[in-house]
Amino acid sequence: MVVDPKPRAHPAKYRPFDWPSGLKLQLEPRDQPLKLDLCALLEQRQTRRTFSNKLENVALGEFLWLACRNRSSRASPFGPNQESRVYPSAGAMHPIHVLLARRGSPWMRYDPIEHALVDLAGSMESAAASRDAAGSLIDLGQGTLIGLVAEFGKTAAKYENHETLVWRDAGVALGYMSIVAEALGLAFCPLGITGQPYLTDYLSDATRLQAAGLAALGPA
Numbered sequence: 564m565v566v567d568p569k570p571r572a573h574p575a576k577y578r579p580f581d582w583p584s585g586l587k588l589q590l591e592p593r594d595q596p597l598k599l600d601l602c603a604l605l606e607q608r609q610t611r612r613t614f615s616n617k618l619e620n621v622a623l624g625e626f627l628w629l630a631c632r633n634r635s636s637r638a639s640p641f642g643p644n645q646e647s648r649v650y651p652s653a654g655a656m657h658p659i660h661v662l663l664a665r666r667g668s669p670w671m672r673y674d675p676i677e678h679a680l681v682d683l684a685g686s687m688e689s690a691a692a693s694r695d696a697a698g699s700l701i702d703l704g705q706g707t708l709i710g711l712v713a714e715f716g717k718t719a720a721k722y723e724n725h726e727t728l729v730w731r732d733a734g735v736a737l738g739y740m741s742i743v744a745e746a747l748g749l750a751f752c753p754l755g756i757t758g759q760p761y762l763t764d765y766l767s768d769a770t771r772l773q774a775a776g777l778a779a780l781g782p783a
């Protein structure tokens with residue numbers, strides 16, 4: 564039976580996962596307004612599964628800026644900073660990390676503060692294996708594979724019975740991505756598999772991380 568989360572009487576101190584550094588690709592922000600009819604957008608949004616074209620860096624940067632970026636951070640008694648990102652998160656703990664795998668490339672981690680992609684060294688085979696797994700569900704073609712990685716300890720530092728909060732946070736991220744993709748004229752398809760084990764199996768000491776979902780993204 565699912566037990567309701569509850570804030571801890573005393574914060575548990577958590578040391579966040581230290582992601583390896585790597586080659587950085589700085590992305591551009593979306594600095595122009597995006598005028599649209601929200602009612603019409605919600606009416607027309609649908610899962611789009613054609614991924615025949617490559618997503619360029621400019622479009623990828625706009626997507627991540629609008630769907631995932633960090634707006635501000637504040638020190639917390641839990642260890643990691645609490646954050647304000649575009650989408651909400653239980654306790655502002657933001658336990659969901661966003662990774663990307665383009666065809667023929669390793670996993671890259673989206674840094675939501677720097678608005679940059681960081682290569683994850685040694686992840687080439689895992690990225691290819693993830694793309695193969697996604698390819699058993701959809702024709703991924705030139706699509707960019709998105710991987711969600713959950714760091715349960717961040718949310719656990721603030722809440723007892725934290726597990727459902729983290730899974731719901733992953734769903735919130737997917738929901739925002741689906742709306743932003745539609746607004747930018749991109750195809751987006753969430754996938755039912757989690758991405759286990761290939762989202763994290765190339766990292767040392769990744770026991771604190773859990774694959775929490777995959778999705779495909781590309782020009783419509």
Ligand SMILES: Cc1cc2nc3c(=O)[nH]c(=O)nc-3n(C[C@H](O)[C@H](O)[C@H](O)COP(=O)(O)O)c2cc1C
Nearest residue numbers: 608609610611612700701737752753754755756776
């Ligand atoms: C958590 C989740 C998992 C999904 N998994 C898949 C999947 O594995 N393959 C797929 O083609 N679509 C998948 N979808 C997309 C749904 O099939 C789609 O949202 C549903 O058919 C409703 O269609 P619509 O999004 O166009 O409204 C998934 C959606 C969600 C939210």
